[in-house]
Amino acid sequence: xxxxxxxxxxxxxxxxxxxxxxxxxxxxxxxxxxxxxxxxxxxxxxxxxxxxxxxxxxxxxxxxxxxxxxxxxxxxxxxxxxxxxxxxxxxxxxxxxxxxxxxxxxxxxxxxxxxxxxxxxxxxxxxxxxxxxxxxxxxxxxxxxxxxxxxxxxxxxxxxxxxxxxxxxxxxxxxxxxxxxxxxxxxxxxxxxxxxxxxxxxxxxxxxxxxxxxxxxxxxxxxxxxxxxxxxxxxxxxxxxxxxxxxxxxxxxxxxxxxxxxxxxxxxxxxxxxxxxxxxxxxxxxxxxxxxxxxxxxxxxxxxxxxxxxxxxxxxxxxxxxxxxxxxxxxxxxxxxxxxxxxxxxxxxxxxxxxxxxxxxxxxxxxxxxxxxxxxxxxxxxxxxxxxxxxxxxxxxxxxxxxxxxxxxxxxxxxxxxxxxxxxxxxxxxxxxxxxxxxxxxxxxxxxxxxxxxxxxxxx
Numbered sequence: 001x002x003x004x005x006x007x008x009x010x011x012x013x014x015x016x017x018x019x020x021x022x023x024x025x026x027x028x029x030x031x032x033x034x035x036x037x038x039x040x041x042x043x044x045x046x047x048x049x050x051x052x053x054x055x056x057x058x059x060x061x062x063x064x065x066x067x068x069x070x071x072x073x074x075x076x077x078x079x080x081x082x083x084x085x086x087x088x089x090x091x092x093x094x095x096x097x098x099x100x101x102x103x104x105x106x107x108x109x110x111x112x113x114x115x116x117x118x119x120x121x122x123x124x125x126x127x128x129x130x131x132x133x134x135x136x137x138x139x140x141x142x143x144x145x146x147x148x149x150x151x152x153x154x155x156x157x158x159x160x161x162x163x164x165x166x167x168x169x170x171x172x173x174x175x176x177x178x179x180x181x182x183x184x185x186x187x188x189x190x191x192x193x194x195x196x197x198x199x200x201x202x203x204x205x206x207x208x209x210x211x212x213x214x215x216x217x218x219x220x221x222x223x224x225x226x227x228x229x230x231x232x233x234x235x236x237x238x239x240x241x242x243x244x245x246x247x248x249x250x251x252x253x254x255x256x257x258x259x260x261x262x263x264x265x266x267x268x269x270x271x272x273x274x275x276x277x278x279x280x281x282x283x284x285x286x287x288x289x290x291x292x293x294x295x296x297x298x299x300x301x302x303x304x305x306x307x308x309x310x311x312x313x314x315x316x317x318x319x320x321x322x323x324x325x326x327x328x329x330x331x332x333x334x335x336x337x338x339x340x341x342x343x344x345x346x347x348x349x350x351x352x353x354x355x356x357x358x359x360x361x362x363x364x365x366x367x368x369x370x371x372x373x374x375x376x377x378x379x380x381x382x383x384x385x386x387x388x389x390x391x392x393x394x395x396x397x398x399x400x401x402x403x404x405x406x407x408x409x410x411x412x413x414x415x416x417x418x419x420x421x422x423x424x425x426x427x428x429x430x431x432x433x434x435x436x437x438x439x440x441x442x443x444x445x446x447x448x449x450x451x452x453x454x455x456x457x458x459x460x
Contacts, residue, residue, distance in 0.1 A: 001065065002016060002031070002039070002041075003034075006030065007034070010034045010035055010036045011036075011038060012036070013038040014031075014036075014040070015039075015041075015042075015052050015059065015061065016039075016040070016042070017041075017043070017044050017046045017050065017051050017052065018042075018043065018044075018046075019045050019046075021043040024041050024042070024043045027039075028041050040052075046066075046105060047076070047080050047098065047101055047102070049079060050085065050105070052109065057085070058085050058087070060109055060110060061116075062116050062117075063116065063117055063118075063119070064107075064109050064117070064119070065118075065120075066102050066103075066106045066118070066120045066121070067121050068102040068120070068121065068122070070123060070157055070162070070164065076092065076101075080092065080101065086108070087108035088101065088104045088105075090135070090136045090139040090140065091132050092132070093136060094129075097123070097125065097126060097129065099122040099123060099125075099126035100126060100137070102120055102122075103118075103120045103122065103136075103140075103169070107145060107169055107171070110169070110170075110171055111171070112171045112172055113172065114172050116170060116171060117147070117169065118168070118170070119166060119167070119168050120169070121157065121165070121166055121167075122164065122165055123162055123163075123164055124151070124163050124165055124237060124390075125390075126165075127165060127235070127236040127237040127238075128235050128236070128237050134233075134234045137234040137236060141181070141228050141231055141234065142228075144178060144228065145169045145171065146167060146168075146181050146236070147169060147182065148166075148213055149168070149181065149182070149184070149236055149238055150165060150168070150186065150213065151163065151165045151183075151185045151237070151238035151239065152164050152199075153199065154188075165237075165238060168213070177216060179227060180227055180228065181225075181226050181231065181236075182213070182225050183224045183226060183238045183241045183242045184209070184213060184223045184238065184242070185221070185223075185238045185239060185242040186222075192205070220245065221242065221243065221244035221245075223242065224241045226241050233400065235390075239387065240387060240388070243256075243387055245257070247379070247382075249382050249383065250379065250382070254379045254383065256380075256383050264408060266406040266407055266408055266409060267406070267409055268407070269402060269403055269404070269405040269407050270403035270404070271407075272362065272363060272366075272367050272407050273330070273360040273362055273363060273367075273372075274360070275358055275360055275402060275403060276322060276323070276358060276359045277334070277358050277359075277399065278352065278353035278354045278355045278356070278357045278358065278359070279320075279355055280354065281294055281310075281312055281355075285313060286310055286311070286312045287312060287313055290311035290312040290313045291311075291313055292312055292313065292314065292320060292351070293309035293310065293350060293352070294309060294310050294351070294352050294353065295309060295331065295352070295354065295357065296310070296354050296356065296357075297333050297354075297356050297357065300331070300333065300342045300357075306351065309351070323352040323353060325344050325348060325351050325352070325353060325359055326344065326348065327344055327345065327346060327347045327348070328343075328344065328361075329343075329359050329360065329361050329369075330342070330343050330344070330360040330369060330372060330373050331344065331357050331358070332360065332376065333356055333357055334357065334358050334396060334399070334402065335356040335394060335395070335396045336394055336395065338386075338389060338395055338397055339382065341373060341376055341377055343369055343370060345369075345370075358399070358402065365412065367412065367415065368412060368419055370419040370423070371415035371416065371418060372415075374418075374419055375407065381405065384405060384406075385401075385402075385405070388401035388402075445459055
């Protein structure tokens with residue numbers, strides 16, 4: 001990065017700090033080779049001991065670029081926890097992830113000049129994790145520091161098998177962006193790269209992404225300007241706000257008109273059902289003579305084979321009853337294959353669900369369980385859940401988003417008739433398709449008999 005900057009302007013003033021002295025040495029050699037005279041390079045751990053200090057204060061710059069280690073846990077020292085430079089006024093981020101520590105550090109080194117920017121690469125998880133990360137995000141939104149977030153596909157960072165995003169921050173936003181954040185989504189399908197492991201952006205692609213950033217306009221499926229007031233639960237993942245109106249759901253194209261949702265008479269799912277997440281079954285609890293059985297995502301099929309379920313006994317003081325399912329419950333996946341959903345239409349005993357599933361239990365008799373299952377499997381719900389999903393490697397649906405899922409308000413008799421009519425007609429179609437498939441097999445057999453090849457093959 002230093003080398004590319006100096007190629008464009010060897011007079012550029014650059015201050016850099018990196019933990020690996022070998023890379024610092026290469027940067028120094030590059031600066032010497034190009035005749036750069038305003039480059040200061042330091043070896044050090046920037047969170048623990050920033051080297052760009054004058055008179056006991058951090059130097060401040062027009063541009064700050066930070067590329068933290070991707071996917072590494074950090075151990076903060078006392079220098080971070082009791083920071084003498086006041087770099088973390090919004091709070092010390094979780095030790096599990098240092099993304100927001102690097103963001104805070106970048107902001108602390110940024111001056112207030114018009115046009116000053118900080119650019120930080122973070123894992124997508126930093127944009128939606130809870131706890132202290134959520135608090136820090138909220139404060140940065142409140143102080144209007146975040147200008148743009150650009151989502152990049154897996155492979156944009158070498159050797160990192162997760163998707164990342166670029167956060168662009170400024171202390172002095174342009175007038176038209178005050179109180180707003182720009183979200184830009186870059187999908188792999190937009191790029192010319194063929195590699196599944198790494199992405200090499202062409203000059204034209206970089207120019208186009210830069211243009212979208214500078215234009216600050218809504219572009220369907222690519223760019224969206226969102227008011228800070230409309231940021232939902234401090235969730236900053238780009239795909240929550242940038243999406244195409246054309247989707248592929250269950251093998252067919254669907255046009256999504258989000259504005260029409262406002263006119264639909266609806267209630268949140270949390271008013272219709274109690275939502276309970278399953279529990280995390282450990283290997284030590286599994287036993288062939290266990291008292292209970294557990295349903296996993298792989299067990300959810302057209303018909304659950306209860307005889308093949310894993311048996312277990314629950315150790316400790318956990319109340320297994322809160323995880324058991326009963327007739328007319330609906331279970332659905334919220335982690336991994338989020339399209340799996342099942343209505344329990346028979347009486348079952350001592351059957352629980354694991355932590356990748358949730359149990360939906362009707363609160364009253366205003367909704368029909370079969371109708372609700374059909375609705376939850378509709379293209380509308382699949383689109384809404386897809387928009388709510390998070391996770392860099394494994395897709396997850398936050399419970400709070402599931403609770404807010406809109407459910408149409410219809411009388412119970414209408415629901416039952418809809419569900420009954422659909423199932424009846426669906427059964428007729430399935431029977432007709434099975435009959436047609438048998439006929440296809442028969443005409444194939446007749447053809448092969450006439451070819452005189454059925455002696456060499458046996459159709460099973």
